[in-house]
Amino acid sequence: MQLALSAEDQKFREEMRTFFTTEVSEDIRRTVIEGRELTKEQIVESQQTLNGAGLAVPHWPTEWGGRDWSDLQRHIWNEEMQRAGVPTPLAFNASMIGPVLAQFASQEMKERFLPRTANLDIWWSQGFSEPDAGSDLASLRTTAVRDGDDWVVNGQKTWTTLGQYGDWIFTLVRTDPDVKKQAGISMLLIDMTTPGLTVRPIELIDGGHEVNEVWFDDVRVPGENLVGELNSGWTIAKFLLGNERVGVAPVGTTKRVLARAKSLAGDRAAEPLTAARIADLENDLLALELTALRVVANSTDGEPHPASSVLKLRGTELQQAVSELMVDLAGPASIASGADGSSALEEWTHHTTPTYLNLRKASIYGGSNEIQRQIIARTILGL
């Protein structure tokens, strides 16, 4: 057992820290640190800065821009990025469809999409969930029927995060209704400008527009846009969702927000109950960070550490708890979410409640925390 980073990893950490704090636009980092909403342009600019330095998709195969780093180095990259307030590369591109295409797509499809996906020249949306297929994803009903060379898609997707910015959407569609529900699913890539495709915003409790419904009404999709084999969508989805859980505990971000909470709170942070609440959260975050390190330090043989399932569950709970602390620190000022530049209240207080409300999603998406408990009970405890 050894606590210290190797000299090489220490140096790597310094390099990452330097890059993130000096090369990514200060304006973008301040937006993140102060809890304001990023524009599409800022997200694209940030990812392109990273991609220019080979830091947007280090976990991809080296042929497509990956860096062949150790799991620990990837962890350090991710943590330092969050710590510096750099927006992490768009998950739909970097963590979801990119690795899927690199693994399952034809060479032609890889060449067509991967470089533009890494550079966020294409903004991908995810078309998995449906009104009746959330955690029970295999129940999805959107159909794709062959017509000549094309597929004709009909149905509805929902919870399409940032779908209003999407150029393309990767979807799971039912291509065989007559077999076991997992066996009749395929993955299709669909250009979101295709006639018959409609994106409708869903208004959320935080007042923002982050998710959407996507409707498909006889949308014609070229046959070549099928990813991998026909009816292999479930296998692909499991691969994608497996990647999704890696790095899903935003430890670096939550630590940064908690450190900021302390400085913004001023004297309030010294009140005994508040100080105890902060100390408790810090200790839980330490436990989570160390668990993440145990997972990455011990998964060199490619097998994930069993404790990795703890990360999503606890990581999102702590993310939510810190956002709750921010609301409480803001006190009555937290009510003034719509205040503008003329407000006499401190600007940070405006953002606290929308952020808190928005983060209720964290324990629902990516496999709800109840699903995570199910995974732990079944696969780890054998119950």
Added chain:
Amino acid sequence: MDFTYDDEQDALRDAVRGLLTKAYGDFEQRRQTSKQDPGFSEKTWTQMAEMGLLGLPFAEDDGGVGAGPVEIAIVCHELGRVVAPEPYLHAVVLAGGLVAACGSAEQRGELLGSLAAGERLLAFAHDEPGSRWAPEATAVSATEDGGSWALTGTKEPVVQGARAETLVVSARLPDGGTGLFVVDGEACERTGYPTYDGGRAAKVVLDATAATPLGEPGRDLTASIATILDLGRIMAGNQALGAMEVALAQTTAYLKSRKQFGVPLSTFQALTFRAADMYVSLELATSVVQWATMVIETGDPVALHDAAARAGLQVSRAGRHVGQEAIQLHGGIGMTAEYAVGTYTSVLTMLEHLLGDGTHHLAALAGRVGEHEDLDPLAMT
């Protein structure tokens, strides 16, 4: 950065597990052992000495093995897995640790040599009525007369205080500060009694009792005591991890085997989710305790103090959660002394209150919360 044991550490764990499984693999043996004085097995203690476990932390010159904190942690973890009643933490880690840190070469050779050989049991007489995990002594005071030292006052609870041949006693010094003294067990008035976890403790009354200063006479050893208490907290944490692991394993096994309403309990999601949460608590506590064990190796008392409080808080939360749920998920059988899981909860409760409970550590951490922006475990190198 590495959280795994090397081959030698694996071998040590296997050897210790083998010995302790023989002794307490059947829980009934543990139960019978703890019913009779001194509440642990002299035979198992001797076997531990023969295996070199009682001298593990001490220098070879002092009759020890010179092993590091990870090795001690392995022993504690295995003791916790079978809730062994042997006073390893008290005699070796705490009392022995103080002799090693503060004793003269002669004292180290004599006391640690015989401790390691299993010939002499040491007890650490530090807690006093009214004290709460502070490194200072107040109720027992030391006086000096022409080079001879004597102690007066009451120490309680002293774990294994009635059985130990020799006591390491903390006492308030004439010029202030807290010193440590070696006292012959026979020289004091001792009243032993059983404790809820199957162990033994004693009230030790000193009445101008002759005592030998540990190391240089009259020296304030508060800092050394504080450091050994921190070390003890982390080792108690390792012991608690072993107990939690087995309490969880017993609970999941029970959920799979016990039938109610014609089906195994494991078919009820309300129960399996609670078991999943126990696993989460255990994994998070494991991470912090293993980290804290590695912090000991840095030799930095400030870092150690912080790590011990963090491990103490995490283990307190996890121990209560896992212990309480283990009993609840077992139902009535979990309340019986015959069935192991309740004893695991007793031991977890004892380990927490031995060296500082969660509230104690949280209060200390809260008091320092303004001293740092964020915690960076990777910076502690």
